[in-house]
Amino acid sequence: MGPKFGTSGLRGLVTELLGSTSALYTTAFARMLLDGGHVKRGGAVMIGRDFRFSSPEIAAICMGALARAGLTPIDCGELPTPALALYGMRGGAASLMVTGSHIPADRNGIKFYRPGGEINKADEQSITALAEKLSSDPDATRVEYGSGADHSVDAIRIFLDRYKTLLHKAGLKGLKVGIYQHSSVARDLLVTILESYGATVVPLGRSEGFLPVDTEAISEETRRNFANWVRKHGLDAIVSTDGDADRPLVADETGTPLRGDLLGLISAKFLKAKVIATPVTSNSGLEEASGAEVVRTRVGSPYVIDAMIEAISVGKEAVMGFEANGGVMLASDFPLAGGTLSALPTRDCVLPIVTALNRSAQIGAPLSAIVAQYSLPIALSDKIENYPYEKSAALMAHLRASESNLAQFLKQIGDVKARSDFDGLRVTLSDGRILHLRPSGNAPELRCYVEASDQDSAEQVMAQGLAALTDWSPSSL
Template identity: 60%
Template sequence: MKFGTSGLRGLSVDLKGRASALYATAFGRYLLDAGMARRGDVILIGQDFRDSSPEIAANCADALDDLGFDVGDCGAVPTPALALYGLQEKAACLMVTGSHIPADRNGIKFYRPDGEIDKADEVAITTVATELDRAGFAFEPRGTRPRDVSAECLAVFRERNFNLLPADWLVGLKVGVYQHSTVARDLLGEVLEHFGATVVPFGGSEMFIPVDTEAVSDETVVKLEEVARQHGLDAVVSADGDADRPLVADETGMPLRGDLLGLIAANFLGARSIVTPVTSNSGIEAAGHFSVMRTRVGSPFVIAGMQDTVAAGQTHVAGFEANGGVLTASDFTVNGQVLRALPTRDCFVPILAALALAASRRQPLSTIAAAYHLPFAAADRLENFPVETSARLMAYLRAGPANLAVFLQPIGEVGSVSDIDGLRITLADRRIIHFRPSGNAPEMRCYAEAESEAAAATLLRSGLERIRWWAQAN
């Protein structure tokens, strides 16, 4: 088990049973010892649609009940819905989800009563878990039945989204909803129909399908293109497994980049300060009337950056990641309604912001995307890439400029290097390539920016090929 960019992750078979109960117990004890909760307080649990999630959620419920918490079951619900309900109820939360990673893996995201845990919390929880493990922590499932609060949780999130736009704002738009196995599949259609859009649901699956909105697979793109053409759609929308990362494709079925969706959402909210990771598009600073802070990859770093920005006296503070998930550290007034701060990733705000822009301008999403004039960017990952190999590669590249120059020699000459998170190299010809191991999965990611879509795609392929070459040679 390991904390990564967002939550605890591991193989499903390893997380079931004792391991999930161990970390739930560690979280609960940490809350009690730190004075963030008392015995008898409500603690909420949500889950995604993975086969392993119900068992892991049940293990967590047993462990937290043993500690004296009043456990509430929010069911299969979007992570931002769980987080919002937790903030309203001043309750800690656990979300059982592996997000976008393969179905044989799963994870747990933790929330204090005041919001998502930070890196210091992760260290503290890990320390407690290690101490429990060494003391011979024992666990036997006993089938605790938490109170069902799923309807209440969903109602709070539904109302939040119903207030984002005027009634009938999306009338005239025909939108496909790629349902696959995201927990947002029903609510997305409901929200879009509330605003008058014609909804075409498709692709629902009882088997879990991992959808990475930051690196949409070629197979998924083909599916989106076929459905968009077949039904004459204005857009296709979806989300990852736990619905904290959006997927929006234009009228041709081509996905819009997540950082563009984040930028659209920031403008929609009227943000004055933006916090976003180094992997987001390099053109963001010039794309709006706001200050921009860059961070490492992962919601804890974005949240910390937003908190620092608020502490410095800034208002209208929002953040987003390259995957499109939007976070808010300030309350915003949208459509005459107060949108409460929700400092965790949300897929609904960027989806509705993009569709609202298309409806108000009466322009195709492809035209809107092109008007931002961002550098062309591409991203992908090598799956099932051993963590140990990633670590050795990054150590080699960081060992000295000669190693990096040799590695990149077939691609281009090194201009400058940023080491905020992974290695982000600006080449002498101003193209950008970024190598970054995943924080909590056996994946190696590569990001590329160039002067054209074809050049970015070529640079990305070259970067992935160099990673494969090095792994085979070493």
């Protein structure tokens, strides 16, 4: 099928990206920047990468292609995607992050940033069209390994400086926090940041090989590890991120992970946000719980960012966004007691992690009690991996073809009360439970989101939904 753009960046198999494909798409990105007047010839492009085994080679190919296209690559090393984006924005430079985020190590990807922030869907279409046009050009597909001046120390310093005034120095004092380090590019930064606020930090589970950590579909093994670690070390919480550290992971004092959209809500409350942009897959209770104007979007950071930009364009203030995976984006500057937190319109993991822990420290209550205070519907998310594109496309076409097809598919789960085709298929059952099916745009995965009034009902509908998806076959039609 080849690499393609999904909810955030270009992704594909390592075997597809290594070599001419990375050179081609980087050349197309450079051409888009130059043709659109976003950068001048010779302008800098910041390059970052995650800890995947394939990322250094892909980054070198990208740097070679950028230099060949007339731009100046700057090597920012291994760092969080939001740190790279911030560094580029501060310097008025474009950026390129080599990462597959949370997907398995046999896959990788590239995220692209204009000097003003993350590219949008129109930019993706432009890059794709240019790549098709340039695919027969030997210069555009030539593999050359480039390099750039090392700016890794400066990029990390600016990211750390951003959070120095988020809380007062004792904002996390009294908390003992485990950091599940695995292969996250933020694994050492999180230690520095949390200790600077007075937390006692326990590093856990550092990995030399790459581990795909999906903050929306946490594995049973990881959940067991969390439960064991909180007991063994007497922890108040465990925090982590996905591979490129633009999605947070926070577990409470029992080792139970918190939903990403709840982390976004806590951040919104901390910042006193007036407008929140968030996808349709985020918890349906946000409108009531936030006290802010909530704008629903399709899944993917470009859609959230477009909604934030639209809100700013019509004069809205205190505008932010977040996704169900917990990544928080700021379209506005937000005043704080110790200064101002500047806009950063790309997913960030640090803000939701710190604000959730601070809420616990501030009111002297465990994270589990804070979860209960918000009284949101119980929302769960999971996925089926290695679910072929063809199968998911056939399934969605079948379910949309007729009401009887959908009813037959759900006969063991419940009766259909309402349905929506807004980014996947979202079904509200007669008892109020929600089942939302959404094929991944750039990996052979099918995601399942559910909501219910209590944990048992949510777990039941999730199990039933995953079972129905697994059992379905086009051959049965």
